Structure formats: C-alpha cells, structure tokens
Amino acid sequence: MSSLLVNLLTNPHHVLLIREKLPPAFQTAEDELKGNPAVGLLREQVILGMLIAFLGDSNVRIAESGVEADIDCYVDNQPLSIKTVTSSGGLRLKWTSNAVKAREFIQNYIPLSDLLVVRIVWGNSGSVRYIPLSSQQSTFQRLGERYLDYRPQTNTRGVNLSAEAEASLNRHPNSITLPMFWQRSETVVNPVDKWVRYWAESPAP
Numbered sequence: 001m002s003s004l005l006v007n008l009l010t011n012p013h014h015v016l017l018i019r020e021k022l023p024p025a026f027q028t029a030e031d032e033l034k035g036n037p038a039v040g041l042l043r044e045q046v047i048l049g050m051l052i053a054f055l056g057d058s059n060v061r062i063a064e065s066g067v068e069a070d071i072d073c074y075v076d077n078q079p080l081s082i083k084t085v086t087s088s089g090g091l092r093l094k095w096t097s098n099a100v101k102a103r104e105f106i107q108n109y110i111p112l113s114d115l116l117v118v119r120i121v122w123g124n125s126g127s128v129r130y131i132p133l134s135s136q137q138s139t140f141q142r143l144g145e146r147y148l149d150y151r152p153q154t155n156t157r158g159v160n161l162s163a164e165a166e167a168s169l170n171r172h173p174n175s176i177t178l179p180m181f182w183q184r185s186e187t188v189v190n191p192v193d194k195w196v197r198y199w200a201e202s203p204a205p
Helices: 003-010 012-032 039-055 099-108 133-147 163-171 193-200
Strands: 060-062 073-075 078-086 092-095 114-120 125-131 158-161 176-181
Touching: 003 012, 003 039, 003 125, 003 176, 012 039, 012 176, 039 060, 039 073, 039 078, 039 114, 092 099, 099 158, 133 163, 158 163
Parallel strands: 078 114
Antiparallel strands: 060 073, 073 078, 092 158, 114 125, 125 176
C-alpha cells in the first residue's frame, strides 16, 4: 500500500487542486480527440503529470512503453496501473477482440499492481479511487472466477473487472476514495492554440 498515494488523496490541499483542475484537463483531452479511443492514453498522461507534480519525479517513475504490460508507472517503487472509465462503463483489464487471447489472459490472470481508477461522469458525481494490490489479491482469492467478466458474444472487446469485484474493491477498508463532481467548463479550448504558443516561444532569428 502506497502511503504517498493515500496522502495524495486525503491531503486537503491536493484534494482541492485535483477537484479543481482534473475535470478541465480531461475535458481538454476529450475535445482534442473527439470520439477517438486514444483519449484514454491522453487522460493517463494527465494523471502521470499530476503524480509527478504532486509527489516529485524522484518518487514517480514512468514504466517503459511496451515492456511492462498494464503498468503505467512506479510510485515509490510500487507498480501502479491507471484506469479511466466514463459513466457506468466496465473497468477494462485487457483490451482485445481476439477470444483466444482473452481466454489466455483469464487463465493466467493475477493482480500485479496497485490501481488508480478515475471514474468520469460528466454533470454528475464520480471518483478518483486508489485500490492497493493487497486489496485486489484478497478479493481475487475470495471471488475466484467471478472476479473477471468476459462476454465475447456482446463484442466487449476485452476482459473487464466484474461488477461484483469492483463493488467489493470499492468497499474494501484499504481503498481510498476521493468523490469528484465532473463539471464541464463552458470555455471552448482550441487544441491548436498550445502549438501556436509552442512555436511562438521559439528564439527569434
């Protein structure tokens, strides 16, 4: 269990900043990639930037891309997976449209890292939730095959954490939950503007 992440989500100063700055940052990400599945990667970058800014780059190490599957970073040397979910959608643990690969994942699955789950519900209440690895391990052992949810006939494009498992993890005494109200800003951000500023800051000839 990471004391740094627990402190982050319970420190009044950081809580205020997260509630104030996270919704606009995610709104900007969605405006830049309207309807593009890659928006999830952009949201993860927002969270990684937040962790480094609040916890310090000496305490947060970004995982090597493509080397450590489903681990986004290490916080105080503990692996962390970042998940962002919209509305009441399922928490995807494995993205694949290949039924064979999905079943291989299910057969070999064990929890391997802490989870930081951001549930986004625009115009309503969501959360930022830290779920330690120990909580996942005990819940996985208790639920067994009910821990995962895979329904190839409905083309879910992957393997989800089951609703039962997620509810159990959310109630776990070691899970830390920061309630969030996801309010959209009326300000429209032009995604080209940041690149205008980028080039405008170039040295004069």
